[in-house]
Amino acid sequence: MSETTETIFSKIIRREIPADIVYEDDLVLAFKDIQPQAPVHILVIPKKPIAKLADAQSQDHNLMGHLLLTAQKIAEQAGLTNGYRIVINNGVDGGQTVYHLHIHILGGRQMKWPPG
Ligand code: AMP
Numbered sequence: 001m002s003e004t005t006e007t008i009f010s011k012i013i014r015r016e017i018p019a020d021i022v023y024e025d026d027l028v029l030a031f032k033d034i035q036p037q038a039p040v041h042i043l044v045i046p047k048k049p050i051a052k053l054a055d056a057q058s059q060d061h062n063l064m065g066h067l068l069l070t071a072q073k074i075a076e077q078a079g080l081t082n083g084y085r086i087v088i089n090n091g092v093d094g095g096q097t098v099y100h101l102h103i104h105i106l107g108g109r110q111m112k113w114p115p116g
Contacts, residue, residue, distance in 0.1 A: 005049035009100035013047055022077075027063055028070050038085075039108025040078045044071045050101040053090040071103045080107035087115075 012019040013029055022042060023030040033041040046063055050056055056064055068086075075084045084107030089096040 005051055005100065007049075007098050007100040009043075009045050009098055009102065010049060013045075023070065023074050025070075027066055030070065030074050033104070038106040038111075040075075040080060040084070040105065042074055042078065042105040044074060044103040044105065046101055051099040052096060052101055053088050056101065067103055071105050075105050075107060078105070078107065080105075083107065085111045 008017065011017045012021075012031060019031040019034075021029065021031045023044075026047075028044055028046055030042055030044040033043050044067055046060075046067060048060070048063065050060065071086055084105055087104040087106065088094075088102070089104075
């Protein structure tokens with residue numbers, strides 16, 4: 001899997017390919033996952049093309065906090081009052097397939113542990 005910063009998510013940010021966008025501000029974009037793994041499956045991404053969590057730097061401190069608080073707000077707006085799961089897949093062993101940092105919000109069903 002190539003680790004360039006230009007990915008399908010960059011194209012979604014630039015509106016070059018369609019996505020079901022549920023939230024946007026200056027720093028982040030959120031849209032529905034194209035292959036949902038739960039009744040609610042939303043991805044929250046920074047507009048800054050950070051390839052993966054391990055590449056975030058100390059200057060991204062505020063952005064990383066904003067990402068997580070935005071995920072919290074989106075989960076609330078999606079009606080996930082009974083709970084939800086936040087996932088960040090990082091790198092090959094983490095199962096990451098798109099190399100533009102993203103937070104998965106999964107909800108609307110009982111999650112299992114451990115994950116696969
Ligand atoms: P990960 O495996 O953590 O890298 O997650 C990548 C996620 O992006 C997967 O859940 C895919 O279903 C999702 N995905 C890939 N392409 C698109 C797309 N064009 N629109 C929405 N979600 C996508």
